[in-house]
Amino acid sequence: MTGTKKPAETLEVRALTRDRRKGLLRLGEITVPCALGRSGIVVRKRExxxxxxxxxxxxxxxxxxxxRxxxxxTRLPLEPLSPAAGWCDDPGHPRYNRPIDLPFPASHEVMWRQDRLYDIVVVLDCNIAPAVPGKGSAIFFHIAREDYRPTEGCVAVAPEHMRLILSTIGSGAEMVIHA
Incomplete structure (x- = not known):
């Protein structure tokens, strides 16, 4: 052992008991507030x-x-977005739950948003390999709105917390979302 501190690897997410649309994200000794989906945390995700x-x-x-x-x-793979960046959320399309280039004929999310939610966005390994149609798409870890309003199913934190977390984690990091 060289004395180098090992990067924290597990981000733990739990909903607040008083409001299941908000939660706390813990990474080692770091604990920050987070926004969750408008329906809280579920075991059986549906698109x-x-x-x-x-x-x-x-x-x-x-x-x-x-x-911006x-x-x-970060030690994770990093790529700049472009105005043509999108994400397919159409369960009937072969590119379901995959990045796509815009324009795109099927239902999709625009990644180059007018708001700041995707200024930094981390793709989570949720329904990716293989993507099962209807089991949820575009589940990301991204920037929260200032008032921590609910997401569409993602986990979101303040920009300064996102930067702190990304600078702390290693390339094998995982997010554990507790029901």
Whole structure:
């Protein structure tokens, strides 16, 4: 052992008992508030239910808006977004729950948003390999609204907390969302 501190690997997410649409995210000694889906945390995720899925998900990839700040410091794969970035959320399309280029004929999310929610966005390994149609898409770890209003099923934190977390975790990091 060289004395180098090992990066924290597990982000623990739990809903608040008083409001299941908000929670706490813990990473080692770091604890920060987070926004959750409008339907709280569920064990059986369905497309469009507004719920955050319970489970253990690897943090796969980080996207960021290069026009809105420096890239976050992270050991995860990092890629700048472009105005043509999208994510397919159409369960009937072969690209379901995958990144796509816009314009795109099927239902999709625009990743280059007018608000700041996807200024930094981490893709979670939720229904990715393989993607099962209807089991949920675009489940991300991203920036929260200032008032921590609910997400559509993602986990979201303040921008400064996102940067702190990304600078702390290793490439094998996982997010555990507790039901």
């Amino acid at each position: 469009g239910d507004g719920a955050t899925p319970a489970g253990r998900f690897a943090l796969l990839h980080v996207y960021y808006r290069p026009d 700040g420096l890239p976050p410091a």
